Amino acid sequence: MREGSTMNVLERDALDLLFTSLKERGFTLVGPTVRERAIVYDEMFSAADLPWGWTDRQEAGTYRLERRADDAAFGFTVGPHAWKRFLFPPVQSLFRAERSGSKMALRPAGPFAARYALIGVRACELAAIDRQDKVFLGGTYVDPVYRQRREGAFVVAVQCGQAGGTCFCASMGTGPRAGSGFDLALTEVLEDGRHWFLVEEGSERGTEVVATLPVRAATEEEIAAAGRAVERAEAEMGRTLDTEGLRELFLRNYENRHWDRVAERCLGCGNCTMVCPTCFCATVDDVTDLAGQAAERVRRWDSCFTIDFSYLHGGSVRSSIAARYRQWITHKLATWTDQFGAPGCVGCGRCITWCPVGIDLTEETRALRALDHGAPAAPQGGAS
Ligand code: SF4
Ligand code: SF4
Structure with a gap:
């Protein structure tokens, strides 16, 4: 909580006023909504767009929406979308080149005009945004597309009141409670016939927004009730990952036969x-028009699982699936820490839920440990 700020209570029926206040400040709202039988992040216009009364059931390779017994607005865990689709878009024009007579003019992509208010960001997702900040903003080369979108964003976090079957943020130290990295944090409480939100301020901008809302200071009992909601999420966590010696485990097992088993x-x-x-891997395509008058360079998401991604002068350096899976998980859980000072995994569980064959990185890590002979760590490995 921000020093000097108070915890406030916002009643359920006043939640829309928070969204109105953000819109009046020029923010475009993006948040969770139900579409195609999943809870996805999309543009929102009012609180009515939230998935009131819906929850999700997740397991390895399985995702299902179900009706809740109550009317919770945030009574689910993370879905297939991550906030990166708004901060690091899947397809992004970088510049255009246009011919005019014998001359060629280069036109960089224009500034990004919108400012997003991200509604319902979970603790693991705040950690993921922090990881991407390190990648895109932290080094010598700053990504201007990401910077524009990130700097303008207003973050409304939501404390998790339940954990999903594939979540393991507690193991990764990234949740379920969001402690910083937000402008406002909401905890949704449904207890004793009441439905309300505890509002926590995380920035001056957050405090300014709260000043426009019909809130009152929370009582000690209300703060305790909100705390109980988050404790429930921690107790329900569906997966665990033993992070002890993780980096060394992966670095000394490049040649383990386990990678062939996963590749099957x-x-x-x-x-x-x-x-x-x-994940931040991307590639660029140069697209020309048929008349030869214009060309455009477009960046799009790529993946270390595509064979083209590691193609270097005449062949792929990771031609087998075993090598590509090993690269992905070793980068996430070991060499990412060498590069960026923290693991590339925040324990959200999405890769487990959305893997069509239910491959589970917590299980694969356990299986690797069982086969590990504890030899000394190999020299520091490469990264993506
Ligand atoms: S590796 Fe899997 S569990 Fe970890 S942050 Fe990525 S999607 Fe989430
Ligand atoms: S989602 Fe599953 S099957 Fe697809 S590349 Fe990842 S681990 Fe392999």
Whole structure:
């Protein structure tokens, strides 16, 4: 919580006023909504667009929406979309080149005009945004597309009141409680016939928005009730991952036969990388018009599971699925820490739920440990 700020209570029927206040400040709202039998992130216009009364059931390779017994607005866990689709878009024009007579003019992509208010960001997703900040903003080369979108964004976090079957944020130290990285954090409480939100301020902008809302200071009992909701999520966590010695485990097992076993099941489809909130691999396409008057460079998401991604002068350096899976999980759980100071996995569980054959990185790590002979760690490995 921000120093000097208070915890406030916003009644359920006043939630829409929060969205109105953000729209009046010029934000485009994006948040969870039901579409095609999943809870996805999309543009929202009012609180009515939230998935009131819906929940999700997730297991390895399985996702199903179900009706809840109550009318909760945020009574589900993370779905197939991550916030990266708004901050690091799947397809992005970088520049155009246009011919005019004998001259060629280069036109960079225009500034991104919208400012997003991200509604319902979970603790693991705040950690994922922080990981992508390190990738896109933290080094020598800053990504201007990401920076524009990220700097303008207003973050409304939601504390998890339940955990999904594939979640393991508690193991990764990224949740279920969001402690920082937001402008406002909501905890939804349905207890004793009441339905309300505890509102926590995380920034000056958040405090300014709260000042426009019909809130009142929370009582100690209300703060305790909100705390109980998050404790329930921690107790329900569907998966665990033993992170002890994880980096060394992967670095000394490049040649383990386990990778061939995973490759017998892995389709190399790349679904795990598309849904992952931290994966950032991309490629560029140059697209020309048929008249030869204009060309455009477009960046689009790519995946370390595609054979083209590791194609270098005459061949792929990771031609087998075993090598590609090993690369993906080793980068996530070991070499990402060497590059960016924290693992590339925040324990959201999406790659487990959305893998069509239910490959589970927590299970694969356990299986690798069982085959590990504990030899000394290999020298520091490469990354994506
Ligand atoms: S590797 Fe899997 S569990 Fe970890 S952040 Fe990515 S999608 Fe989530
Ligand atoms: S682990 Fe699953 S989602 Fe990832 S590439 Fe293999 S089959 Fe596809």
